[in-house]
Amino acid sequence: MTVIQRPKARPADAIKDASMAKQKAMMAAHYDRLAAVPETGEKVAATFVPGNLNELIMCFDLVNNLPEVNAIQNGLRRQSGAYVMEAEKQGHSEDVCTYVKSDIGMMAKGNIGPNGKRLPNPDVLLLSYTGCFTFMKWFELLRREYGCETIMFQTPYMADGKITPDMITYMVKQLKQDVIPKLEKVSGVRFDIDRLREYLRKSAKAEDDLVKTLQYAKTKPSPIDAYFGGIYYIGPIFGAFRGTDDAIDYYRFLREEVEQRIKEGKGPVTPDGDMGKERYRLVVEGPPNYTNFRQFWKMFYDEGAVVVASSYTKVGGTYDFGFRHNPDKPLESLAEYCLNVYTNRNLPMRVDMLTNYVEEYEADGLLINSIKSCNSFSAGQLLIMREVEKRTGKPAAFIETDLVDPRYFSAANVKNRLESYFQMIEQKRGGLRGAA
Amino acid sequence: MRTFIGIDLGSTTTKAVLLDENQDVIGRGITNSRSNYGTAARVASEEARIDGRFTLFRRALHASDPGREQAQEFLAALERNFRLVQFLEQLDDLEETCNGQLKSERFAGVAGAMREAITEVFKRLRREAPELYAPGAKRKSDFFRDIAGSRFHVHAEAVARDAGVSHDILLNAYDKSIIEVENRPPGGDLSEKFRRAVARVLETDPHIVDGQTDNAGVIDKTLEIELEETYLVGTGYGRVTLPFSKEHIRSEILCHGLGAHMMYPKTRTVLDIGGQDTKGIQIDERGIVENFQMNDRCAAGCGRYLGYIADEMNMGLHELGPLAMQSNRPARINSTCTVFAGAELRDRLSLGEKREDILAGLHRAIILRAISIISRSGGVTNEFTFTGGVAKNEAAVRELRKLLKENYGDVTININPDSIYTGALGASEFARRAVMA
Numbered sequence: 002m003t004v005i006q007r008p009k010a011r012p013a014d015a016i017k018d019a020s021m022a023k024q025k026a027m028m029a030a031h032y033d034r035l036a037a038v039p040e041t042g043e044k045v046a047a048t049f050v051p052g053n054l055n056e057l058i059m060c061f062d063l064v065n066n067l068p069e070v071n072a073i074q075n076g077l078r079r080q081s082g083a084y085v086m087e088a089e090k091q092g093h094s095e096d097v098c099t100y101v102k103s104d105i106g107m108m109a110k111g112n113i114g115p116n117g118k119r120l121p122n123p124d125v126l127l128l129s130y131t132g133c134f135t136f137m138k139w140f141e142l143l144r145r146e147y148g149c150e151t152i153m154f155q156t157p158y159m160a161d162g163k164i165t166p167d168m169i170t171y172m173v174k175q176l177k178q179d180v181i182p183k184l185e186k187v188s189g190v191r192f193d194i195d196r197l198r199e200y201l202r203k204s205a206k207a208e209d210d211l212v213k214t215l216q217y218a219k220t221k222p223s224p225i226d227a228y229f230g231g232i233y234y235i236g237p238i239f240g241a242f243r244g245t246d247d248a249i250d251y252y253r254f255l256r257e258e259v260e261q262r263i264k265e266g267k268g269p270v271t272p273d274g275d276m277g278k279e280r281y282r283l284v285v286e287g288p289p290n291y292t293n294f295r296q297f298w299k300m301f302y303d304e305g306a307v308v309v310a311s312s313y314t315k316v317g318g319t320y321d322f323g324f325r326h327n328p329d330k331p332l333e334s335l336a337e338y339c340l341n342v343y344t345n346r347n348l349p350m351r352v353d354m355l356t357n358y359v360e361e362y363e364a365d366g367l368l369i370n371s372i373k374s375c376n377s378f379s380a381g382q383l384l385i386m387r388e389v390e391k392r393t394g395k396p397a398a399f400i401e402t403d404l405v406d407p408r409y410f411s412a413a414n415v416k417n418r419l420e421s422y423f424q425m426i427e428q429k430r431g432g433l434r435g436a437a
Numbered sequence: 438m439r440t441f442i443g444i445d446l447g448s449t450t451t452k453a454v455l456l457d458e459n460q461d462v463i464g465r466g467i468t469n470s471r472s473n474y475g476t477a478a479r480v481a482s483e484e485a486r487i488d489g490r491f492t493l494f495r496r497a498l499h500a501s502d503p504g505r506e507q508a509q510e511f512l513a514a515l516e517r518n519f520r521l522v523q524f525l526e527q528l529d530d531l532e533e534t535c536n537g538q539l540k541s542e543r544f545a546g547v548a549g550a551m552r553e554a555i556t557e558v559f560k561r562l563r564r565e566a567p568e569l570y571a572p573g574a575k576r577k578s579d580f581f582r583d584i585a586g587s588r589f590h591v592h593a594e595a596v597a598r599d600a601g602v603s604h605d606i607l608l609n610a611y612d613k614s615i616i617e618v619e620n621r622p623p624g625g626d627l628s629e630k631f632r633r634a635v636a637r638v639l640e641t642d643p644h645i646v647d648g649q650t651d652n653a654g655v656i657d658k659t660l661e662i663e664l665e666e667t668y669l670v671g672t673g674y675g676r677v678t679l680p681f682s683k684e685h686i687r688s689e690i691l692c693h694g695l696g697a698h699m700m701y702p703k704t705r706t707v708l709d710i711g712g713q714d715t716k717g718i719q720i721d722e723r724g725i726v727e728n729f730q731m732n733d734r735c736a737a738g739c740g741r742y743l744g745y746i747a748d749e750m751n752m753g754l755h756e757l758g759p760l761a762m763q764s765n766r767p768a769r770i771n772s773t774c775t776v777f778a779g780a781e782l783r784d785r786l787s788l789g790e791k792r793e794d795i796l797a798g799l800h801r802a803i804i805l806r807a808i809s810i811i812s813r814s815g816g817v818t819n820e821f822t823f824t825g826g827v828a829k830n831e832a833a834v835r836e837l838r839k840l841l842k843e844n845y846g847d848v849t850i851n852i853n854p855d856s857i858y859t860g861a862l863g864a865s866e867f868a869r870r871a872v873m874a
Contacts, residue, residue: 383813390728399813401733413674414714414733421688425726428691 015272015295020255024233027251028074029116031241035066036118044188047123047143050317052130052156052339056200056244056326057180061188065241066123068139072103074115076291076405084110085406098135098374099406105142122147125187127180129154132345133377152183156339162350164340172336198328200244205325210252211238212320217259218309219362222279224262226269228289228308229298239317244326271302280305281423284358286312286351286385287370287378290402293410297402300416304423308368310358312351315343321354344377351381352388359393365426366395368419373403396429398422439667440489441872442482443864445689446474446675449712449740449826452858453481455489455664456865458873460699464489465858469580473620474675483623486664490631491516497659498652507645511652513572514642519634520579521570525563526625527581527618532559534614544610547602554593554600554607561592577753582619586611628660670868672860674713687867689860690718690729696863697822698724701851705818708811708837709859710827712740715807717814724863730814738773738806740826745778746799750792761796761832768798773806797832804836808844817841820849824859828852 017025038045046063048054050070058065075081084106085099091109093102107113107120114120126140126149137153144151154175157168181192214234218227225231234255242248262269268276272295283301285308290297301308315321319341327334339345346354355367367389371379383399390397400418403409440463441456447470455464466484470477491512495501500508535555539548562585569576569584576584589611597604635653638645671681672692697707698720707718715738719727732739747754761767768790772781785795811817821841827833834852841848853859 387815396727398728399730411733414731417674417688417690418729418731421690421726421729424688424691428725 013273016270016274017272018258018270020251020258021230021233021270023251023254024236027237027242027247028240032114032116032118034064035120036114036116038064038121044124045121046125046127046184046187047140048127049130049133049136050239051133051342051344052318053239053243054127054129054154054180054335054339055241056197056204057176057184057335058127059200059244060192060196061184061190063125063184063188066120067240068104068143069100070236070240071107071114071120072100072405073291075103075107077294078115079292079407080107080115081292081405082407085408096374098139098376099404099409100374101135101139101142103405104139108146122149124149125184126151127154127184128152129156129180130339130342130345131155132158132342135376150183150187152180154180154339156342156345159340159346159350162347164337168340169333169336172339173332176332176335194331197331201326201328201331201334203246203249204244205327207238207243207248207252208320208325210249210256211235214252214256214259215310215314217256217263218307220263221282221363222266222268223282223307223309223362224259224267224269226271226276226298226302226308227314228285228311229271229294229301230269231308231311231314232289235314235317269302269307271298273299273302276302276305276307278305279307281426282307282309282362282364284308284310284355284362284364284367285370286355286367286382288313288316288372288375288404289370290372290410291405292403292407293412296412297410297415300419304420306419306423309362309364312343312355315354318342319346319354348381348385352385352392355385355389356392359389359395364395365430366390366422367393367397368422369397369399371399371401373401373409374406375404396422396425398425438662438665439872440664441667441865441868442485442669443692443861443866443868444478444481444669444671444673445692445858445860445864446470446478446671446673447712447826447860448674449744450857451477451481451673451675452861453478453485454858454861454865455482455485456862456869458869460866460869462862462865463492465855465861467857469582469619470675471582471616471619474678476620476622477675478671479622482666482669483627486627487519489664490627490660493659493662494656497655498650508650508652511638511645514638514645515631515634515656517570517572518637518641519631521566522630522634522637524566524570524581524584526630528559528562528566528585530621531585531611531614531618532556534617535559535610538610538613544606547606550600550602551607551610554596554602555610557596557600558589558592558607561596562588577755582615586615631656631660668868668872670864670871672864684871687864690716690731691726692860692863692867693824694718694720694726694729694863695724695866696859696861697824697851699862699866700853700856700859701820701822703820703849704822704851706811706814706816706821707859708807708821708823709825710740710803710807710823710833711825712744715739715810717807717811719815719818728815730810732806732810735774737775738803739775742773742775742778742803743799743827743830745775746782746796749779749782750796755829757796758800758830758832760793761800762793762835764791764793764797766791766794766797767801768794770795770798770802773799773802797836800830800832801836803827804833804840807837808840812844817845817848820851822851822853822856822859824853824856826857828856 043064045066046058047066081103085102087106087109088102112120128140237248237251268279318338324341369382369386371382386397400415439458443454445452451468451470453466457463464485465488466481468480498508593607597607670687672687672689676686693709697704709716714731716731718729
């Protein structure tokens with residue numbers, strides 16, 4: 002027998018690489034901009050991450066405020082638990098999406114943002130992705146609270162696994178007849194399609210670098226973690242920065258940083274520094290848990306597990322298959338972007354995508370983190386798991402946590418399953434020989 | 438000889454299996470997990486070593502051969518006496534610890550009377566001890582805590598009355614001491630205890646000894662074989678707090694899969710219902726885990742739930758199954774929430790439902806939940822092996838058979854009498870492979 006291993010006294014400050022620090026500064030600057038709205042007089046559009054129309058929003062000089070990102074920030078800062086309970090006090094059931102409850106609770110407690118300053122009231126609610134029905138209900142609640150203009154841009158579900166010309170026509174028509182006129186009215190700014198084209202050109206540039214960065218995970222060892230690290234990477238593109246020079250700078254910086262890591266043969270940077278030897282390469286399906294983010298991540302990197310591809314980094318929109326925002330077809334490409342949101346893809350498309358990831362990124366298998374309160378992700382996940390397992394012949398596993406409700410993160414349970422999974426992979430690799 | 442130990446630290450009990458180089462189980466040990474996994478691991482492995490000694494004795498005396506009834510009888514007597522020696526030793530420790538308590542301020546003023554009372558209680562406990570280990574004697578539990586505790590309570594009441602000390606304060610001294618005693622790692626030389634037990638057998642049961650075999654001599658010689666602890670693997674919920682390093686730890690899911698495979702090589706689906714989790718595991722023809730599902734944060738419907746129900750009904754855990762078996766009309770129960778178990782039960786009793794019907798309904802509800810976990814792990818593929826403490830419960834098994842038949846048709850269902858050791862068995866094989874493979 003060997004010595005008892007005790008947990009370290011107090012976790013040290015998380016180690017971040019330069020791109021992470023840069024991303025953090027960008028996010029902070031955005032929150033400061035939101036907090037300064039009472040002074041600057043800027044108008045605010047509240048909108049969601051999946052399929053957000055940041056370029057269009059910018060055409061009307063609106064600042065975007067993303068309620069899910071606020072919920073995530075509150076989860077990371079351990080504020081969400083109290084907010085969720087506050088919302089439950091108001092009558093929201095235990096099963097309601099915890100992003101919603103965190104947001105409602107935050108509003109009830111003074112709408113103080115992650116920087117400690119009050120978040121502004123929205124002037125318009127822009128719902129641009131309707132695949133998640135909770136989003137609609139969420140905005141109904143916000144509309145009741147703020148009584149502001151609400152725009153619903155309906156995105157058809159890709160039930161047949163493809164985008165048809167009718168879908169695009171239908172969406173472009175909505176943009177022209179409903180979304181743009183309403184945004185003009187709220188903002189008092191006239192729509193200029195050339196301005197939109199310029200933003201889209203910038204978006205595509207940043208998108209190229211993001212895709213390259215994520216695909217560098219095909220390298221062995223992978224220089225990035227495409228799930229935990231990936232969350233940093235998607236912040237600007239899925240948030241308020243797509244279409245800006247800041248985003249172009251950030252993604253170029255990120256790509257170069259990752260290229261440097263490859264040159265040095267380094268694995269991903271973790272909160273505890275460079276990851277040790279890469280032992281397992283995983284594809285992860287589903288959002289992460291934010292209340293115990295670091296503890297959750299540690300369960301992976303302590304075992305040498307790196308996530309080489311994840312579906313969550315496609316939650317705002319999917320670029321893998323060649324889609325880029327296109328200045329030559331501005332409204333059409335906005336429509337296509339919304340249609341390409343990961344959870345707007347039907348189950349066979351999701352299975353194809355994950356199977357492709359396991360193969361292309363030479364992963365050891367698929368891990369599903371099933372979120373208790375997210376129906377759009379969780380429905381069908383067991384079926385997805387079976388199917389990917391069958392097609393790839395690689396072992397899959399299933400863990401359960403929640404987005405921002407700390408009550409639904411059971412560390413011992415998650416760790417137990419993860420360790421079992423890693424050992425399962427090990428066993429499978431070696432057959433009987435490696436079974437020890 | 439080289440031995441390989443697998444330890445399964447469950448939330449309720451800790452199990453150990455001792456394997457030899459040929460993959461044969463030579464010993465099994467079990468103890469209550471208490472709140473001290475370190476001690477529990479040591480006690481369980483010591484128990485496995487004791488059991489292993491008996492296996493070696495049996496081999497040396499050819500006790501399993503036909504016509505060797507005398508040797509069997511001798512070994513049975515040896516085991517009873519060994520347990521008695523062990524029990525008496527622990528009683529000594531408990532008495533000393535109880536007396537040690539008297540120095541504390543709580544007992545100021547009554548220390549003298551307490552000491553007398555304690556001496557008297559232990560005198561009575563020692564006097565009746567041989568009866569507890571007499572041939573054919575039935576014990577509700579083999580754990581020292583359970584036996585000593587229940588008997589202490591009985592005697593303390595009478596003694597306290599006579600000695601003029603409060604019953605509560607006497608129990609208080611016991612409660613504090615038992616924790617201390619239980620958390621003390623096992624001490625003393627095992628071989629020495631065996632020799633003392635042999636001496637007791639010769640003294641108390643001389644008729645067992647025939648003139649032909651020198652049983653005592655054989656035992657003595659067998660004790661010279663060293664049981665080398667070559668490698669150890671730990672698993673189970675307590676594994677992270679175990680005093681083992683990482684390479685000595687395996688996931689209980691893998692251990693259960695492998696253990697079930699060793700018991701029944703044709704197993705493809707394993708259900709394990711333990712104290713705080715329920716696992717559905719799919720394994721391949723080599724015992725390698727293909728997929729698994731387990732309950733998430735909520736432990737509704739696990740073994741611990743039955744424990745609460747037993748407490749609530751003032752029954753022993755092992756009495757639940759037999760009572761439920763008497764039911765012909767199981768109650769319909771949907772919730773297996775451990776927290777609400779008491780309320781649910783009282784509610785139904787107050788509605789006039791029969792105890793056996795409620796219990797039968799509870800067992801069905803547990804199994805329904807397990808079936809859901811199994812189906813999420815990939816369904817049932819022949820053969821099916823049921824493991825964990827709940828597999829010992831006949832009412833749970835009856836419901837499982839029914840539901841498997843309804844959902845999956847005819848499936849071979851394996852339940853090993855030693856199923857509680859499945860995880861430890863898998864762990865011991867991992868230990869063996871770590872060295873031999």
